[in-house]
Amino acid sequence: MGLYLYGGKVLMTDDIREKIPYYLGRGGKMEQLPGFIFRQEQANMAEEVGNTLIGEMFLAAEVGTGVGKTFGYLIPAILFAVEEGKKVVVSTRTRALQEQIMQHDIPDLKKVMEVNFTAAEARGRENYLCWNKYINIISGRKNIEDNQVDFITAILTWAEKTRTGDRKELSLNSELMKEWGMVAADRNSCLRDKCKYHDRCFRLKMIRSLEKADIIIVNHALLLSDLLTEHSVLPEYEHLIIDEAHSFNRESFERLSTRFSRQENIIIYNLLYDVNHTGRGFLNYLKGRFPHLAPLLMETTDLIKRGVELNKELFDIIGAGSDDFNYTRIVKGNFGDRQWMEEAYPVYLDWQANQNLIKMKLEDLIPELDEDDGQELSSLIAVLTGCGDNGYKVMEEELEADHCLVWIEYDRGRAAAICSSKINAGDTIDSRLYQKLKALVMVSATLAIADRFDHFIDQNGLKSYARQERLYCLLEKSPFNYDKQSCLYLVDDMPDITHPKFEPAVGQVLFDVINAVGGNILVLFTARKQLRQVSEMLRPVCKEQNIRLLVQYEDGDFGTLIDEFTAASNTVLMGLETFWEGVDLKGDLLRCLVIVKLPFRAPSDPYCSAWEKYCVTQKKNSFTEFMLPDAAVRFKQGVGRLIRSEEDRGAVVVLDNRLTGKRYGQVFLSSIPIKNIVHIKRRDIGILGDWI
Ligand code: SF4
Incomplete structure (x- = not known):
């Protein structure tokens, strides 16, 4: 299997080069699919995608509406993955597009292509049933509200039979599905290696299926959050295709931002000890089970009450005088912002110190509990720590940093969150993603402006690859008249x-x-x-x-x-x-x-x-x-x-x-x-x- 050089560009191996027209050429195998129309533009695109994967290059491709870009990248990706034994990850903008590929395009290709390949879909953890949560509920260990009983009753049969645990198998009405979160896997409550149901975990099953796949279909949001969590979902990959790439920079900016939120702080306080409904919260549950811990629990709940007050005071100062702003206000660091920053900072420091005290008290409780309760408390401590980390990042690391932007989100005139992000997402993506890749294809119907890619290249942190002549561009116009x-x-x-x-x-x-x-x-x-x-x-x-x-x-x-x-x-x-x-x-x-x-x-x-x-x-x-x-x-x-x-x-x-x-x-x-x-x-x- 040799590589061909032409004009300095690495071309495909014989096998892949011959097979692309075999499938996508005029009279090719793809014409067996009902409604498929031969497009020279699609065959050209597929050839360039193949060249990019084999030649370890980067490609920015604008492919006009109607060319059929999905088959244009899937066919060379499958041929490459199978022949070279390498995984190709395909990232789409939305879950709907991801499902379109998994439910329609891949089955169509399986009918036509003469290679055996496996494709797997990477989905966010919130889509999967968490055994630990579910069993805690049905065993009565966790109390649920009356309106949640209907939901649990409705999913009982499915939960016992499902092989995937994926919520998309359920066809319940939207009112019932609002309760899905009570059984859904989530980062904060996941017990990971300590989980009793580790071997049966649906999410882990999905992750294992990705290991075996030739082609992995993911969405941009999950691809980006995987980067932030040191690849907790996707297996190692070096060949990536980003579809709908025109929106990738914006999504990167959003996903790489940090959100320090009034409501998220309240949620964790409520989970521990609901100050408004004093019968609720994990600490109240512990008080009933371990009466000898009452003094320590009392000290902890006092700190939580203080946390609730400080949280309110802090976000009220952050949002003061801005009732007009319903959505977002950029923090400019000018006089108006200086005023609230100076007032808010000591309150923030008190809040952060109080968080640490709560955490210490909770950690003191763990050795006194049995295994299950200890695990549950550990996961609550992890959530509490996450809130503190977000506060630290926004208020201490990025609030006044030149390379960051900070903004306040308002909800009905009140500050709901203060957020921050690096001002150039392209640079961050370069160091976290591009530098680790051998081949990258970025494709969309709208990348170029007046047939030039300069803006896209600059915006997405790809300039250095263009300078090294590792990035090249392809423009295939729409076949429509x-x-x-x-x-x-x-x-x-x-x-x-x-x-x-x-x-x-x-x-x-x-x-x-x-x-x-x-x-x-x-x-x-x-x-x-x-x-x-x-x-x-x-x-x-x-x-x-x-x-x-x-x-x-x-x-x-x-x-x-x-x-x-x-x-x-x-x-x-x-x-x-x-x-x-x-x-x-x-x-x-x-x-x-x-x-x-x-x-x-x-x-x-x-x-x-x-x-x-x-x-x-x-x-x-x-x-x-x-x-x-x-x-x-x-x-x-x-x-x-x-x-x-x-x-x-x-x-x-x-x-x-x-x-x-x-x-x-x-x-x-x-x-x-x-x-x-x-x-x-x-x-x-x-x-x-x-x-x-
Ligand atoms: S490993 Fe995590 S997500 Fe899976 S069942 Fe256990 S707690 Fe739930």
Whole structure:
């Protein structure tokens, strides 16, 4: 088995090189699958993925909608894994995509491919039944509330029979499933090696299945948390494919952040000793079982009461004077922040000292208890310690560090948490992940801006690999005929987006769009307040016209809204961020897409602020280096919702006049595949009906 060199690039072994066209070439084996269409772009992509894995390179690949990127990376990955005896990990953005691969794509490939391979799915521990928790409940060792009895009764038969312990096997209603947490495995309560049910543990079974697999399918969240927990889930791997890679940097930022939370502190206090319901909590249970420990237990509960008071005092100071902030506020370290920091710090130190005292008292109790109670108390101590560690990291290590960003999350006017993260997630991912890999493929339909990958490479900490010529890029365009299938209308005479007349104008234009198109309209917003305002304007009009208006946060969750949207043709769906990416509606289900504003991130978004701070430290312009390219990629994602198959036809309407009025508008327009662009006035919206 030899390697072939061509123009300095390492090419595939004979076996893999021959097999890719055998499966993905014109007339190839994949055509045995119903609905499969040969795409040269897909075969090209598969060849490059194969080259990357064999040649130990890094690849950033933008592969347009309709190319079939999943088979484009799975087939070379399977061939490589089987022939070379190496594991390939495939990471997707969401659990839904992970399930799509496991339940549809892998079974399809098993039907067609002439190699034996095993694929396993890595899932978060919260999906698995924990025997220890379950048996504690059914043996009566742990008391449960009346409303939890129904849930336990409903899962009894399943729990005794299941081979996987995976919650996805259950088909209970959402009300009952709210109680799943009481039997779910979780990091804090897991007894690990000391667990009596270690050999039967479902989560550990899943982890063992990963050891034997050629291909492991994981999601980004689990991949990232595995990095943070020193690979507690995934076995060693050196070959990684990251799908939907456009969002990987943001997810890395979020996953690598630390959250010091008011509520999480309260939860652990309540588990130990519920100050409001004095009959509850583990220490109360111990008081009944071990009367001779009463004095020590009393001292400990007094410390917990003090912890509750200090926790309240601390978070009240952190959130003081900011009732207006409902979501997030960035800590800038300026005068206003200095004031609360100075006031909060001594309280924080008292809280931390009190935590240590609680911990010491709890540790003193352990030798006095039997094995089971001792184990349970140990796991509670671990949770308490975790809260203290989070406080230390945010308040002592990162609060004033130049390389970190700190922000406060508010819930109904109160500080709910103070969080921190490194400002450049790419550097952290480089040291924790990329440097340990032999081959990396990052693929998405939206990586490039005007066909260039500079922003993606920079943002994801891949610059040094590009300099070493270890990273190369691939651009495979969509096979769809966008000129025939789509048209983008720019409404030139909209008021400025900051003008008070903008929202009423949006309402009027949407009304005209509805009149012209009828339904199957998706409207993408960037701000919740604006979504609410426009929804209030449109709702009565839609009712009058018998148009079904579906609004995020008002008419159901994502899945419900999509189901209702696809169930009838006279529907208009209005949504925020999740709808810019997660919608895949083919044919007539979506005929018109309206983009209200260009998707620049709000400065209060910690991810955006972190990049701004990073650009300042690097003496770079944050608008050109981050805000603009980031918004262009998100715009491209949004526009990409419209044409999902060769049969689709539709229009995009953009209501933000910055697209034509600002020079940077060209960056947005040059990034999307639609080149059929028409400038119209508001009064001409009716012509949309002619196009569609
Ligand atoms: S090892 Fe942990 S998750 Fe598994 S059964 Fe035991 S306590 Fe539960």
